Amino acid sequence: MITVLKLGGTSVGSAEAILRSAKIIASGEGGRVAVVSAMSGVTNHLIQFIETEGAQADEAIGVLVNKHMEAAEELLSGKLLKNFTTEFNDRIKALRNVLNTKDLKEDPYFQDNISSQGERLSSLLLSYTLRSMGHESVALTSEEAGIHATGNPMFGTADLSKTSAALMMSVKPLVLKGVIPIITGFYGRNEEGKPLTFGRGGSDYSGAVVANGLNADCLEIWTDVDGFMSADPRIVPEAIVIDEMNFGEAAELAYLGAKVLHPRTIEPVRMKNIPLKVKNSFRPECKGTLIHHLRAPKNDMLRSVAMKADLSIITVGSSEIAYRPRMVARIIEKIADAGVVVYAISTSLSTVALLINSPDVKETLTHLNLLDQADIERIDVKSNMALICAVGDDLLRRCGVSAEIFSAVREADANVELISEGASDVSLNFVVPTDKAVGVVKVLHNKFVGG
Numbered sequence: 001m002i003t004v005l006k007l008g009g010t011s012v013g014s015a016e017a018i019l020r021s022a023k024i025i026a027s028g029e030g031g032r033v034a035v036v037s038a039m040s041g042v043t044n045h046l047i048q049f050i051e052t053e054g055a056q057a058d059e060a061i062g063v064l065v066n067k068h069m070e071a072a073e074e075l076l077s078g079k080l081l082k083n084f085t086t087e088f089n090d091r092i093k094a095l096r097n098v099l100n101t102k103d104l105k106e107d108p109y110f111q112d113n114i115s116s117q118g119e120r121l122s123s124l125l126l127s128y129t130l131r132s133m134g135h136e137s138v139a140l141t142s143e144e145a146g147i148h149a150t151g152n153p154m155f156g157t158a159d160l161s162k163t164s165a166a167l168m169m170s171v172k173p174l175v176l177k178g179v180i181p182i183i184t185g186f187y188g189r190n191e192e193g194k195p196l197t198f199g200r201g202g203s204d205y206s207g208a209v210v211a212n213g214l215n216a217d218c219l220e221i222w223t224d225v226d227g228f229m230s231a232d233p234r235i236v237p238e239a240i241v242i243d244e245m246n247f248g249e250a251a252e253l254a255y256l257g258a259k260v261l262h263p264r265t266i267e268p269v270r271m272k273n274i275p276l277k278v279k280n281s282f283r284p285e286c287k288g289t290l291i292h293h294l295r296a297p298k299n300d301m302l303r304s305v306a307m308k309a310d311l312s313i314i315t316v317g318s319s320e321i322a323y324r325p326r327m328v329a330r331i332i333e334k335i336a337d338a339g340v341v342v343y344a345i346s347t348s349l350s351t352v353a354l355l356i357n358s359p360d361v362k363e364t365l366t367h368l369n370l371l372d373q374a375d376i377e378r379i380d381v382k383s384n385m386a387l388i389c390a391v392g393d394d395l396l397r398r399c400g401v402s403a404e405i406f407s408a409v410r411e412a413d414a415n416v417e418l419i420s421e422g423a424s425d426v427s428l429n430f431v432v433p434t435d436k437a438v439g440v441v442k443v444l445h446n447k448f449v450g451g
Ligand code: ASP
Pocket: 008, 009, 037, 038, 043, 044, 118, 185, 186, 199, 200, 201, 202, 203, 204
């Protein structure tokens, strides 16, 4: 049996948190592998260094050295502290080289290289902490473990089969010997062997990639909240922790609202049917949320209601667009060129409506204006929109669900501006004006969750 545990930034954010996380790892059963984020604040600090004109490498490094050494001195002593310091200084030396090598700035993966350095430091400290508790442990970088990645800078995707083959050679034998490997999250190595990050918050995804590669029995994501909630508790104080849900529901919720889990975490474990637990490292006694294939029969119609505000609907009008599929393709192509995320699309005979983040409107319009003006009759923007995502397994297989949901929306006095139903069979998504969104979430939660 192999369990992969992913420890987030706050779970390794201080000496106390590291100790708590080390105890969680140590108290597990069977083979264990941990994947770790940087100490909280460290990735932001590194990114700030990249973005600040004239930032001094020594100053940036000083902050990191203090933060880690302060924790190390609380956690370690004697020979272990000495050995840790030697290895830590090697990593700091490598970091200093990266920060000072101007040429690297010509390298498109320069940002990936710098922003991924924090994980190299936290993984070493966590590994030494486990050793100080009498466990055998090694810290492995993503390069050493063989997490292979492809894709554009700051936006990598793991190559699951190459990674699996590598992990079977690098990590599995250690686990079989009872050693606990601690692997850097957040990035892999690209085809050229250079660090390529998986996007902010990407260590969750790293955890899932490692679980997939090792055919693990379970993935545990240790974070600082009790699990997925049935709604944002700031909006709905009665919101409850969801004890169990399936992969599809979790994917929709992670994608839209809850910052509990990086949305890309689900797929690598879903593929291999590996159960995923979300747990709070600050309150390990809480049950957390279990995400798996099987679903418990539930009476509630909805598992959760999420919302996302600060969105806009862009409507492109063009005569008889429905009969001109190439026109639709061209519109979508322009949106893709703008590099924006589309949360919903809806079409009619002569319009295509797209839901995007409000800060992306300007860039989107710039690209849409490149379309042949003879083809376009008008482009409208409706801002201050919010997407409501009602998530529940079986939702769309049940007759009358939409009628019930939308009559509840009427009670909240909200006009529905756009609907996206049927794209996923676990969620019904629709758009209302932002000032009505909180009311809608409350009504739906009260009526359909926890019944
Ligand atoms: N340390 C990285 C970040 O802050 C990755 C992660 O924590 O998931 O984005």
